[in-house]
Amino acid sequence: MIQVNQLSKCYQGKKVVDGAQAQFERGKVTAIIGPNGAGKSTLLAMAARLTSRDSGNVIIDGKEIAQWNTGQLAKRLAVLRQANSFAMRFTVQELVAFGRFPYSKGRLTDRDNQVIHSALAYLDLVELKDKYLDELSGGQRQMAFIAMVLAQDTDYVYLDEPLNNLDIKHSLQIMQVIQKMAHEMQKAVVIVIHDINFASCYCDTILALKHGKVVASGAVDEVIQGPVLSSIYETPFEILTVKGKRICSYMV
Amino acid sequence: MKKLLLSLAVLSTASLFVGAANLNLQQILNGDPLALEILFSSRLPRLLAILLAGAGLSIAGLVMQQISLNRFAAPSTTGTIECAMLGYVISLVFFGEFSQLWLVFSSAIIGTLGFIYLIQRIPFKNVVFVPLIGIVFGNVVEAITTFIAYKYDVLQSLNTWTVANFSHILRGDFELLFIAVPMVLLTYVFATWISAAAMGKEFAINLGLNYQQILILGVLLVAIMSASVVMIVGQLPFLGLVVPNLVSLYYGDNLKRNIPLTAIYGALLVLCCDLISRLIIFPYDMPIAIVMSILAGGVFIILLLRDRTYA
Amino acid sequence: MPDSARLLVLLAFSLGLVILTVALGLTADNYAYFLSKRIPRLLAIILAGVAIAQASFVFQTITQNRILTPSIMGFDALYVTTQVLLVLMFGSLSHLVVNPYINFVIATTSMVAFAVILYRFYFNRPHRNLITLLLVGLVFGQLFASISSFLSLLMDPTTFAMVQAKLFASFNNVQTDLVYLCSPVLIGVSLLLFRLHPSLDVLLLDQDNATSLGVDVAKLTHQIFILSAIAIAVATALVGPIMFFGLLVTNLSRALLQSYQHKVQLQGSALIAICSLLAGQWIVENVFTFATTLSVLFNLLGGSYFIYLLIRNRVA
Structure with missing residues (x-):
């Protein structure tokens, strides 16, 4: 609490x-x-x-x-603020993988990959996983961010x-x-x-x-x-x- | 305003009587030919050059801040000065002698115009970013200048030219600076247009103004004024930046009223710095650029740090 | 071609250039002399290049901007001022000036101290803004430049000529003793910067997201600021000022390699730095036949690239 x-x-x-x-x-x-x-x-x-x-x-x-x-x-605790735009281009999968940083510090384990995959599936993003964020609609992009938060497993x-x-x-x-x-x-x-x-x-x-x-x-x-x-x-x-x-x- | 003009007059008179050669009122009134010669060939030209350079460069800064919509823009933070120097080196290398005024002016104009268009295309999150980019842009142009100067072995003459100094000003080689007078007047006449442009492109067009023309006029004013100052006296770092900012800090942002104030304060500041630089290691002259960069650079840093609006 | 293959190609290129630089014109008679000259020089080029590349890249990450390098903060001008001041205060024959070790230590210490003071100052303010910090540094740089140009006016011509020679340090007159002194520092800093790569990747998601993912942004910024200040200061004292070099290699690396990961990009920009410095040195010697210097050449190239980046509107 x-x-x-x-x-x-x-x-x-x-x-x-x-x-x-x-x-x-x-x-x-x-x-x-x-x-x-x-x-x-x-x-x-x-x-x-x-x-x-x-x-x-x-x-x-x-x-x-x-x-x-x-x-x-x-x-x-995971927090997502509004208006997320970056200098760098990321794919959906790369973004969601960042959610595992607190656990793996950048070196993804099998368990991390499982969590990433289920987060993508949960938000119906599996087909879009290799698309770059700037190729998505605003709604899809927000789903990707929420998938990252979900992958953070908090x-x-x-x-x-x-x-x-x-x-x-x-x-x-x-x-x-x-x-x-x-x-x-x-x-x-x-x-x-x-x-x-x-x-x-x-x-x-x-x-x-x-x-x-x-x-x-x-x-x-x-x-x-x-x-x-x-x-x-x-x-x-x-x-x-x-x-x-x-x-x-x-x-x- | 009256107090300002009075202090300008007092300091100007003081400036006339400071120098290695002895000169006093008695000699002038008696019509001493040597004294008159010193007065008219050296002291008076120096004073005029100081007043014109100070006023002209400060106004250039003011106009630059208006047309670039950024209060930290000035000829020294937008590459104007460096472009003028590039023009100078080109004219030195390709025309042998420094007589191609048009080359210096036009390279200053092109460089400034280019920079203005550049910063209009980039959405800046941060006010401080424009002067930062401008100074780096100036460094780039300087690198090109150095490359040419190094190759043709004119680095030496470039260096002597860039450090501002009023001590070598004599009758006959400062008259170009009078160009500041019509420029300041023009700025005054077009003040309303310029401040409308300072509200942004959409705003100006909405008022039925030709935005591009105002922009080009502004750049012409800035580039010609600062290029002529650099050519005659050299670089006066941060002058065009600090004076308009201080004026707007104490008097608000009414452009029409700020133009004469900025001109007077600019002249006053340069006059003070020049007096300091002449007295500090009397009878030798210290280059005014050093006094200026310590004083104006310090003020600039304070302005930057007290500014909270972009934090 | 995947990034790993591109990195291998870059590595092969670098090795080739290294071998060429060391071995060209070597005979059984002259090898001892040539090697004793060439190896320290090569080491200096590689170490300085790698350190500048790493420092610039991570600096761009913490400032969230691709067109900045820590060099613009006035290090060059401070280096010049330190040298002029030393000569003026202690004379041109003083140990502080002539002894390369003491001189080097004084120069780097003053540059790092300047960076630390600037940073402390910035960190104690309620509204932190890294861009303002940079601009303040830049203004200080201009101030230093004015001071040193005034001080050099006070010198007699022979002393001035001596200082001048010190200021235009280039790869041709790298001091052998210094190279071995700098090596551990530069290698250490580069490794430390490289080790931060996972957290730096997260920082690409902006500060708030990075904090949410458990990165201590303030601490990381602090570490990087100090480490890159040390790297740039040591490199400047070793080979002289090359302001736009860092800008050039980091952006070339971004253009050449697709991955956003610092692990890949830091290796890439280091290799590109080595390649371009060695190739640049060759061009200066053979194409321009010393009619220009490496630092002028790189400032020209890097500067033009900077303008190109601005025009392409790639400024984030």
Whole structure:
């Protein structure tokens, strides 16, 4: 389990994240939602040692994040940020193979190759494995990155806006994979997401941020409620129930 | 503004009376022929050269920063100076004597234009990258120049030419610098156009301006001004970079108002550096380039480190 | 042709050039003298070339940029300033100037110290930016250049001529004693850099992904910065400044070999460095008949290649 306590960060005198409190449990998908500039990505980056923090702590499996050896932590926690573009050209298989670095330090074993292959199969990428990333569509590329994260074989997975700029088909595909990662593989998956309906339909718990503060958190039913969302987004909300799922309508 | 002009006048007068040969007001008023000769053939030309070079190069930097959309661009960080030197060496090697002004100007213009087009094609993630590439580009052009100079054995004359020095300025060989006057005036007249271009290509075209023409005009101004300064006095490192940046730091970014300010501050800075370089090992002159690079280089580093916007 | 075969071809080329360089014109009478001259020179060329190539390549990885080399940080100018300063302060006949060991140690120490100070300075700042660091180094370089050109004005002509000879060090007057002193340093640094290759591969995925995969990016950057500073400083003190050489060989290696892996690319750029230095030296001696120097030639070639890379828009 990952426990986030009183996490804060200032940037140029402005509090980007302000005393955030959160808990990420295995077997569950947690969505972090909130308006632009609410501090969602910063919170995620701090909870993954990518950004420094001003105060607070992050406990991963009973140990403070700063106490972890970064190489050991890479076997427990994988994080994927948005907008990944590189100077170098990689094939899908080469990218996914990087996921095994924490274990093999670049020298792939038979076991590594098995894991890589099953990650590729899991995301339906076997046929594309020798294609270069820049030859793929945005959706396929995102699948390749998620396959890398999967190959990293960690208990905790953070994804920063995994649906950014994707079409509906790929968005659905990725959300289904994310759900399976949590429910079938017993991982704790944390995603930053803008589309509240995807959060509502595919996630188990929701953490809502506004101006750096956690303003609501809990199960989907508790957070996806008209008054709660209206105050977060400063927009009138109406919650409908379609096939047992809560769907938000926010067209005025 | 008044204070500025006053201090410029005071320092200019001081500059006239500093030097190895003794010269004072009494002698001039008495019409002492020797004193007048020193004044008109050496001291006054030197002062004028300083003022014109300082103002001209600072304005060149200002224009460069506008048209390249980068506040760390200047003739010394975009290869303009090195291209001018390449032109000089070519004219030296192929025309025997240094009289081919057009060659120096045109190579400075072509090089600068080329660099501007280059940086427009490359999407830079980082503001600091443009001056870095520019300096390396300058080094490349310098390598070509050295290659030619080494082969034709003119390395020596190239070296004496590149270190800025006002001590050898006499009447009759600095007059080219007056070119800075029409150039500054032109910049002033076209200030609005140039600052519109500084908002970016789409913005300028959206306003109905001919972006390419403004760009070429800007490059012409920059290249001719800096090439003539380099030819007469030599390199004044970082001057064109530091002065406009300091002016915009304290006065904001109104181009029309900044042009006269930049010109005056530029002249003032060069004047101060020249006085320092003349007094520090009196009666000998230390090359102003050294004082300049320590002072302006230091300011540049401070500017770089305090700039947070790209971090 | 797979990369491994290409590497073998490069290796064969290098060996051929090495043999030619050593053996050409050797007879039973002159071999002792020629070998005593040629072998240290060859060693200097190979070691300096390999060190510059490795240092440049890994430096490009940590700066995420293909057109930078650690040489642009003002090492050349600092080297010149150190030499001029030594002569001016202690006289041209001082041990500090004449003794190659002491002189070499002073020169390299000052260059490495400069790099370390720059780096410390950069690392203590809240907003780290490696490109800014480079530019600051470059500005310092221009400052050093101004200082040394002023100091050399204060010297008398004979002293100046002596310093000048030291500054245009090239492969023709490599000091034999120095080569053996440098060898362990350069071999050590090259090996250490090479050993970092798996983590460097991961760094190609950008800092955040590399951190997520368990690479300590700050530590790696630090190691590489210091190691490449040492490599460049020693190579500069040994054979003189060749600013654009690193840029040329790393990019040739990228063009020639397909793999992104540092294991392959580091071997490739090292071999290309050896080939091009030996071939370049041959061209300088035979085609230009010493009308140009190796460093001028490589700055010209490397510089033109730099412009070509810019125009091709290959700057990441």
